[in-house]
Amino acid sequence: DTEVTQTPKHLVMGMTNKKSLKCEQHMGHRAMYWYKQKAKKPPELMFVYSYEKLSINESVPSRFSPECPNSSLLNLHLHALQPEDSALYLCASSHRRTELNTEAFFGQGTRLTVV
Amino acid sequence: DAKTTQPPSMDCAEGRAANLPCNHSTISGNEYVYWYRQIHSQGPQYIIHGLKNNETNEMASLIITEDRKSSTLILPHATLRDTAVYYCIVKWGATNKLIFGTGTLLAVQP
Numbered sequence: 001d002t003e004v005t006q007t008p009k010h011l012v013m014g015m016t017n018k019k020s021l022k023c024e025q026h027m028g029h030r031a032m033y034w035y036k037q038k039a040k041k042p043p044e045l046m047f048v049y050s051y052e053k054l055s056i057n058e059s060v061p062s063r064f065s066p067e068c069p070n071s072s073l074l075n076l077h078l079h080a081l082q083p084e085d086s087a088l089y090l091c092a093s094s095h096r097r098t099e100l101n102t103e104a105f106f107g108q109g110t111r112l113t114v115v
Numbered sequence: 116d117a118k119t120t121q122p123p124s125m126d127c128a129e130g131r132a133a134n135l136p137c138n139h140s141t142i143s144g145n146e147y148v149y150w151y152r153q154i155h156s157q158g159p160q161y162i163i164h165g166l167k168n169n170e171t172n173e174m175a176s177l178i179i180t181e182d183r184k185s186s187t188l189i190l191p192h193a194t195l196r197d198t199a200v201y202y203c204i205v206k207w208g209a210t211n212k213l214i215f216g217t218g219t220l221l222a223v224q225p
Contacts, residue, residue, distance in 0.1 A: 004158070033211070033213070042202065042215035042216060043215050045212065045214060048211050048212065050211060056211070056212060090158050090159070092159075094211065094213075103149070103161035103164065104161065104213055106158030106159045107158050108158050109157075109158055
């Protein structure tokens with residue numbers, strides 16, 4: 001199983017709503033990532049979790065709150081978002097053991113629209 | 116992490132080889148070259164990576180120059196399904212920080 005599964009595929013939320021994006025993998029990967037991608041732009045790294053601990057936060061606003069409850073799951077909690085936060089949110093995972101130096105596997109993303 | 120420079124777009128005829136260049140003149144000795152692609156509205160897909168030797172897999176070949184300042188991704192027989200944005204990324208092996216540049220939009224023409 002080399003899949004990273006993201007749910008939901010599409011999400012529309014109001015600026016006062018609270019919602020969560022979910023990501024799941026069963027490849028035994030211990031590094032998991034959140035990326036944000038605006039139209040016609042490359043993916044931008046938001047967060048990296050390593051062994052269920054937050055290791056990188058790319059100065060992301062606090063209205064985005066990541067959570068890694070176990071080695072297979074990664075959540076992104078959303079609160080008080082702005083319309084400019086509308087984007088494709090991508091999850092990825094990879095081996096944490098650096099000597100393996102292997103690739104990252106990406107999910108198909110959640111298309112988020114903030115109204 | 117070293118920065119990369121890629122042409123914004125390229126065309127290729129179906130069935131011909133697609134050669135996608137990447138410059139990474141500030142690459143350091145322990146940084147690898149990775150290639151990913153992203154087909155429209157899908158998540159990025161890993162293609163290949165290498166350190167200094169040329170690499171080949173079922174998808175593509177990666178040619179890295181001897182001074183490691185540039186590389187070329189080769190798709191030997193491009194198909195319409197290879198139309199995508201191709202990203203060249205330089206990454207230190209000990210970090211999980213995978214940073215995407217602007218990439219090359221490859222359009223395979225029938």
